[in-house]
Amino acid sequence: MEAYHGHGKEKESQDLPRVLLFKPPPDFHLFGDECFSSNKFKFLKAWESPLPLDQFLKTHAQSVEAILSSGGAPVTAETLRLMPAVRLVMTTSAGLNHVDIAECRRRGITVANAGNVFSEDVADLAVGLLIDLLRNISASDRFVKQWLRPRQAAEGDCYSLGIGSKLGGKRVGIVGLGSIGSLVAKRLDAFGCSISYNSRTKKPSVSYPFYSNVCELAANCDILIICCGLTAETHHMINKQVLSALGKEGVVINIGRGPIIDEQELVRCLVQGEIKGAGLDVFENEPDVPKELLALDNVVLSPHCAVFTWETFKDRQKLVVENLEAFFSNKPLLTKIVDND
Amino acid sequence: MDNNMDNNSNNIIVLMVCPVSNYLEQEIEKSFKVFKLWHFEDKEQFINTHKDSIQAVVGSAAAGADAELIESLPKLEIVATCSVGLDKIDLARCKEKGIRVANTPDVLTDDVADLAIGLILAVLRRICESDRYVRSGEWKKGEFKMTTKFTGKSVGILGMGRIGTVIAKRAEAFDCIIGYNSRTEKPNLNYKYYPNLIDLASNCQILVVACSLTEETQHIVNRQVINALGPKGVLINIGRGLLVDEHELVSALLQGRLGGAGLDVFEHEPDVPEELIGLENVVLLPHVASATVETRKAMADLVVGNLQAHFGKKPLLTPVV
Numbered sequence: 001m002e003a004y005h006g007h008g009k010e011k012e013s014q015d016l017p018r019v020l021l022f023k024p025p026p027d028f029h030l031f032g033d034e035c036f037s038s039n040k041f042k043f044l045k046a047w048e049s050p051l052p053l054d055q056f057l058k059t060h061a062q063s064v065e066a067i068l069s070s071g072g073a074p075v076t077a078e079t080l081r082l083m084p085a086v087r088l089v090m091t092t093s094a095g096l097n098h099v100d101i102a103e104c105r106r107r108g109i110t111v112a113n114a115g116n117v118f119s120e121d122v123a124d125l126a127v128g129l130l131i132d133l134l135r136n137i138s139a140s141d142r143f144v145k146q147w148l149r150p151r152q153a154a155e156g157d158c159y160s161l162g163i164g165s166k167l168g169g170k171r172v173g174i175v176g177l178g179s180i181g182s183l184v185a186k187r188l189d190a191f192g193c194s195i196s197y198n199s200r201t202k203k204p205s206v207s208y209p210f211y212s213n214v215c216e217l218a219a220n221c222d223i224l225i226i227c228c229g230l231t232a233e234t235h236h237m238i239n240k241q242v243l244s245a246l247g248k249e250g251v252v253i254n255i256g257r258g259p260i261i262d263e264q265e266l267v268r269c270l271v272q273g274e275i276k277g278a279g280l281d282v283f284e285n286e287p288d289v290p291k292e293l294l295a296l297d298n299v300v301l302s303p304h305c306a307v308f309t310w311e312t313f314k315d316r317q318k319l320v321v322e323n324l325e326a327f328f329s330n331k332p333l334l335t336k337i338v339d340n341d
Numbered sequence: 342m343d344n345n346m347d348n349n350s351n352n353i354i355v356l357m358v359c360p361v362s363n364y365l366e367q368e369i370e371k372s373f374k375v376f377k378l379w380h381f382e383d384k385e386q387f388i389n390t391h392k393d394s395i396q397a398v399v400g401s402a403a404a405g406a407d408a409e410l411i412e413s414l415p416k417l418e419i420v421a422t423c424s425v426g427l428d429k430i431d432l433a434r435c436k437e438k439g440i441r442v443a444n445t446p447d448v449l450t451d452d453v454a455d456l457a458i459g460l461i462l463a464v465l466r467r468i469c470e471s472d473r474y475v476r477s478g479e480w481k482k483g484e485f486k487m488t489t490k491f492t493g494k495s496v497g498i499l500g501m502g503r504i505g506t507v508i509a510k511r512a513e514a515f516d517c518i519i520g521y522n523s524r525t526e527k528p529n530l531n532y533k534y535y536p537n538l539i540d541l542a543s544n545c546q547i548l549v550v551a552c553s554l555t556e557e558t559q560h561i562v563n564r565q566v567i568n569a570l571g572p573k574g575v576l577i578n579i580g581r582g583l584l585v586d587e588h589e590l591v592s593a594l595l596q597g598r599l600g601g602a603g604l605d606v607f608e609h610e611p612d613v614p615e616e617l618i619g620l621e622n623v624v625l626l627p628h629v630a631s632a633t634v635e636t637r638k639a640m641a642d643l644v645v646g647n648l649q650a651h652f653g654k655k656p657l658l659t660p661v662v
Contacts (some may be wrong), residue, residue: 011588030487064591120492124515128462129490132469135452135633137459140471144625145618161622166466168451190514191455249368301475302468309466312467 018044018064022053025070027233028312035317038327040232041066057082066090066327068320073229077103088327092320095119095257096231096337104338112323116179117316118307123183125223125306126255129279130188133251135164139297143246162297165276168192173195173221175214175227175238176256177203184225186319195303196221199228214238218245223253232255238262251277256305258283267292272300281306353652356414359404361423363457368397372649388413388659397421397648402581403610405429411438419651421644424631425449425503427661428554428581428591435662442662443647446503448639449631454507456630457549457579460511460603463498463548463624465489470621490515497545499538500552500580501527501618508549522547523552538562542569547577554581564589565598577602579630582607590598591616594623605630 021043025036036043036200049056053252057165069075070092077100080086089099091114104111111156132138134281139162166256172188174197185195185208196209198217203210211217214237218224223245228234238252238261254261254276270293277298283289286304293299307313323333342577355373358368369375376395381387388410395414398406402424411417419441427444435442463469466488474485494511496504498521509532510517519532522541526534535541538561542548548570550607552558562576562585570576576599577587587608593599594617601622607613610628617623631640646658 025485037537045488059522120516121490121573123493124462125466125468128459128466128468131455131459132463132472133460135629137456137463137624138469138472140626140629141463141474141624142612146626162634163637164629164632166452167455187514190449190511191458289475289480300468301472303471303475303480305471305485305488308487310487313487 007140011079011104016040016042017066018042018061019066019068019090019324020044020046020057020061020157021068022046022063022073022320023071025068025316027070027092030313033315036068036321038321038325039262040328043068054078054082066324068092068104068324072098075099075104079111080104080107088112088324090323090327092321095229101338109338110327110333111338112333112336112338113238114316114319117319119183119311121182121309121312122227122255122306123187125281126180126184126227126253126279127279129255129300129302130225130251131221131255133277133279133298134167136162136297138300148196152176158308169194170223171221172223172225173211173217174208175199175217175224175226175260177208178227178229180255181225181227182206187301191221206287215242215245218242219247219251221246223251226252226256226260227255228256228260230259233258236260236262238266240265246275248274248276250275251279255281257288263290270296312320350389353396354391354394354401355648356391357399358396358406359401361399362403362637362641364638365399365644366421367567368641368645369648372645373397373652385502392416397651399423399428399644399648402426402429402612406435407431408434409434411440419443419648419657421647423640423644426553428583432662440662441651441657441660443651443657443659444661445640445642445643446659449636450503450507452633452636453504453551453579453630454511454624455634456605457508457551457577458511459506459580460577460605460626461547461549462491462574464577464601464603464622465491467621469624490563494547495520495545497535497541497548498532499520499523499548499550499584501530501532502552504579505549505551508551518545522546539565539569542566542574543571545570546573547575550576550578550580550584552580554583559583560586562586562590564593567593570599572597573600575603577598577603579605582610587614594620627649 019041032218046056061083064083066088067084067086068090075089080103086109090103090112092114094114096113168191172193172195174185177197177199198211198214267290279300281302282304326333347444353373355369358374360380377435388544392413394420396416398420400422405422406420409469410433411434417440423445424443425446427484430442471485495518498509499507501521501523516626520535520541521536522535567589591614603624607625613625650657
C-alpha cells in the first residue's frame with residue numbers, strides 16, 4: 001500500500017473504509033491528529049501526497065465513499081467526477097456555499113453539515129458584540145489600558161468617553177430566525193428587549209412580530225442582528241435603503257456572512273453618522289477590513305471567530321465522528337441536508 | 342419635575358462633593374443654590390466659610406459624606422448620593438444626627454447587570470482582545486485564538502440583592518447553572534445557596550461580585566476565594582473595588598492561578614494596578630456600570646426628586662436613613 005498510509009498500521013486498518021480529507025482540519029493543529037479518529041473508518045489524507053489533487057484522486061480515491069470537507073475545502077463537480085464511489089459529503093461547517101449541492105443531488109450523494117453545534121456560541125457572540133457596542137466595553141478597555149494616568153476626575157470624564165446606551169427596552173430586529181437567530185432572541189428577551197424578525201417564511205410557532213420585508217423590520221427596530229445564511233437572495237440584502245430605515249440611532253450586528261451587508265454603504269453610513277454603530281464578526285473580503293472602520297470607536301470588530309471555542313470544536317469533532325460512523329454502519333445520520341438514501 | 346416648594350427654595354444650599362454630570366448640576370441648580378467642592382482649591386477654607394449654610398450634600402460612588410464632613414456641617418439635613426452604593430457615607434453618624442440619606446436604587450439595576458454579562462462575554466470570548474487583533478492588522482497574518490464558551494457554564498453570584506437577582510436571570514437565558522452566596526439564603530429562589538463563599542468559588546467557573554461594600558465585606562474575595570475559583574476561573578467585579586483583595590487578585594492573575602477577570606471597579610479609583618494593563622485575559626472598565634444616557638438621567642432625577650421631597654417636607658422617594 002502507499003507510503004502515506006503510514007508504516008506500522010495494523011493489518012485490520014487496511015480494511016477500514018476511507019474518508020477523504022483534502023487539507024488538515026484546524027482541529028489537528030489544536031487538538032492533535034487523533035481528534036477525529038475512530039475504529040470504524042480511517043482518513044485518506046490528500047495533502048500528504050506529492051501528486052496534484054486530480055491525479056491523486058484518480059489514482060487513490062476511486063473506491064472512497066465519503067469526503068470530509070473542513071476549513072471550507074471546496075467540493076466541486078469536478079472533484080466529484082473524479083470520485084465515482086462517493087455517497088457522502090460531510091462538512092465541518094454549518095454553511096454549505098463551498099459544496100456543489102446541485103451536483104451532489106444529481107449524483108445521489110448525501111450532504112451533511114455540522115448542524116446546530118455552533119449555534120449557541122454564535123448567538124453568545126452576537127449578544128457580546130451588542131453589549132460591547134452599546135456600553136463601549138472594548139473602547140473603554142482600550143482607554144484604560146492606553147492611558148494609565150489618573151483620570152481627570154475633576155472633569156468627570158466618564159462622559160468624555162462617550163456615555164453608553166441602555167439595552168433594556170430596545171427593539172431588536174432579527175434577520176433570519178433559524179437556530180442561531182432563535183437563541184439570540186431568547187437571550188435578548190431576558191435583557192428586556194422586544195424582539196421582531198424577518199425570515200423567508202413566517203414561523204407559525206413563534207409569537208414575535210414578523211416583518212415580511214427587511215426594510216420594514218429595520219424601520220421598526222433600534223438594533224438589527226443579521227443571523228441568516230448567505231445566498232443569492234441575501235447578498236447585499238442590507239443595503240442603503242435598509243440602513244436608512246434603521247436610522248441615526250440604529251445599530252447593526254453581523255454574525256452571518258460579510259456579503260449580506262453592502263459593506264461600502266455600511267462604512268459610509270458609519271463614517272457620516274447615519275447609523276449609530278456596528279458590531280461585525282464578518283466582512284466582505286476577510287481578513288481585509290475597511291480601514292475607515294479601524295479608526296472608529298462606535299464599531300466593534302471581530303475576526304470571524306464566532307465558533308472558535310474549545311467546547312464547540314470538541315462537540316463538532318464528536319458530531320463528525322458519530323455521523324461518519326453512522327454512515328458506514330448504514331444508520332441514520334445525525335445531521336443531513338440532502339438525503340439521497 | 343415637582344417644583345412645589347416654598348419661595349425660599351432657591352436659598353437652600355447644596356454642596357456637591359464631586360462632579361457627576363452636567364445634567365445633574367443643571368437640574369439641582371433649577372431649585373437650589375449649588376456649591377461645587379472641586380472648584381475650590383482650599384477645600385478646608387471653603388468648608389469653614391460656608392459650613393453654617395450648607396443643608397444638603399450630593400455625592401456619588403466617588404465621594405460622599407464621611408464623619409469629618411458630617412461633623413463640619415452643623416446644618417446638614419440630607420445626604421443624597423447619585424449611586425446605589427453607600428460605602429462613602431457614614432450611615433451610623435447620619436442616623437445619630439438625624440440626617441436623612443437617599444440613594445438611587447432600581448433605576449440602575451438593569452444596566453449594571455447588563456455590564457456584568459457584557460464583561461463575562463468580553464473575558465471568555467476575548468472580545469476586546471480580538472477587536473485589537475483586527476485593528477492592529479494581526480488578522481491578516483493568521484486566525485485568532487480559541488476562546489471559551491459561555492452558554493451552560495456555572496455562574497456564582499456573590500450578593501443576591503437587586504442586582505445579583507437580575508444578573509442571575511440574564512445568565513439563565515444562557516442556560517447557565519447559578520449558585521450564590523449571600524448573608525442569608527433567599528426563599529423561593531431556584532438557585533443553589535452556598536453558605537460559604539469558598540465553596541461557591543470552588544463550584545463555579547465565573548464568580549460575579551455583586552454585594553454591597555460594608556465593614557464586613559471588605560476584601561471578602563481574598564486569596565483563598567481566588568484560589569478556589571482557580572486557573573480556569575473568571576472573576577467579574579461590578580460591586581466595589583474594596584470587596585476584592587486587589588493585591589492578591591493581581592498576583593493570582595500574573596501567576597496564572599486565576600484564569601481571567603472583568604473589572605469595573607478598583608480599590609483606588611481612578612488608579613488601576615499597572616500590572617493588569619498588559620494582561621489580555623483581563624478587561625478593565627473605568628467604573629461605567631450605570632453609565633448610559635437613560636440611567637444617568639434617571640439617577641439624577643432621583644437625586645433631585647429626593648432633595649425636593651425633603652425640603653418640601655414630603656416623604657423621600659428612595660430613603661436609606
